[in-house]
Amino acid sequence: MINTRFEEYKLKRELKRHGTSYTFKRHKENEFGCLSGELEEVATIIGLYHETNNYITESVSDGTVSRNVKSPMLLCLCQDVLFAKLKIGDFVEIANVATGKTKTYYITGITDISDFGIIADISLRVIDDGTVC
16 A cells, blocks of 8 residues: 555655746637637646657668657646646746756646556647757
């Protein structure tokens, strides 16, 4: 049996120590359900930015080429995500620690880790704005 209160305490302690505040935004809709071009702030959540490795394979007639692709994610409390009512398609701007440049990321999914209702992992996808770095 897992002590869920202790697991929640450990995450809260880590978020307090190393967490960063992220503000999520959403495009407003008009009365017809179309995007109006205006933005609204949905919520501000404290989370830990991390990346996981995904592998992309390309099959060629003579062999297979595979490469790593990083998938950005935010680790945060499940109760914060539920309270914020985040949706797929909301976005957040995250600054690079080394360069200070910001990139915009869309939410592509929200996962409840181990289905305990304690830890949520928000999957993100970078918006390609055409710049190299």
